[in-house]
Amino acid sequence: MAMTDEQLKSMWHSTIAPAKLQAEGSQLNREMNDKLLKFDRTIRARDIRENLSAVIVIIFFSIAVFKAGPLVSKIASVLVIAWAALTIYITISVKRYRVKDASLPLLQYLKQYRLYIAKEKHLLDTVLWWYILPAYICIVLFSIGYNNWITIIGGTAMAIFIYWLNKYSAREYFKPLLHNLDEEIADLEGY
């Protein structure tokens, strides 16, 4: 049986949405605005949660700068504060690349989304240098001041675990996603 473009389109158009709007005016307005508010609040809460540990670290070590006895621990406290502030700055600067405009042409959307994912992956790939190692050095310095080897051993184990976790996430989620995005962009741009 022969099939033409028009028949194909007509078959495609035979699907109708079983959805109908049952609220109008202010009720709809209220629900949409409530959902958006809730959605934005969830995103904001997640961002705050991500940086909360760094803020707690800043508060704790700001006190430690004055309270710590050994000089090496005071120096380590200052370094920890600088490191925590840097991590907040780095994570916020990457979030700036999130695609906020849902009405972009698809190719532009994919490219912007790819850029954001590439930035996120780069953070995970380099986590040793900007996150784990500086924090580890600070912990070791701080603990040396107090001759606290248990903290050093615990810190080493934690550093290894965080490193593994970040590498796992980069490999299992971000790498395949980036690969898919590259493929989709190439397929779209190619002939």
Add this chain to the structure above:
Amino acid sequence: MEERFTGILNNNKDAIYRICKAYATDEEQVKDLFQEVLLNIWRSLPGFKELSAVNTWVYRITLNVCMRAKHNAGRDHKPVHLDSIAWDYLPATPDDGSRHRYNELYTCIYRLNEADKLLVLLFLEDLPYKDIAAVTGLSENHVAVKLKRIKAKLFNCLNENGYDR
């Protein structure tokens, strides 16, 4: 804004639904995607300056939301549920007579790669090449060349399943 939104929804809900259906794995996911598209339309509406046609703008949002959902599959994501939307339990697909052909069409669309799939969806929606170019960000000529090849692929697939062009 409510009136404008209602107008957009009434004029485009079938198209949004069809595209969501092509990206979903089950009916529940179709509804989730559909509602997420509506929420994104609502969010973007105040910034819509009518530099493009309304339906072009709606297709962009729909495809971007569907692609985003696909990319985020498996990640922690809470679906949107709008009480303002009622779902009829009427058959959303054609009657039994043409259902087989219709399912074959979907099967063949699923077999295409992502880029080909979204272009063919816009073609099936009966969008002129100029509008498909505006939705995708490709040139009109590029769309025409690609669609010629994709349509051949689609018809080949349908032929393999017993339909001659």
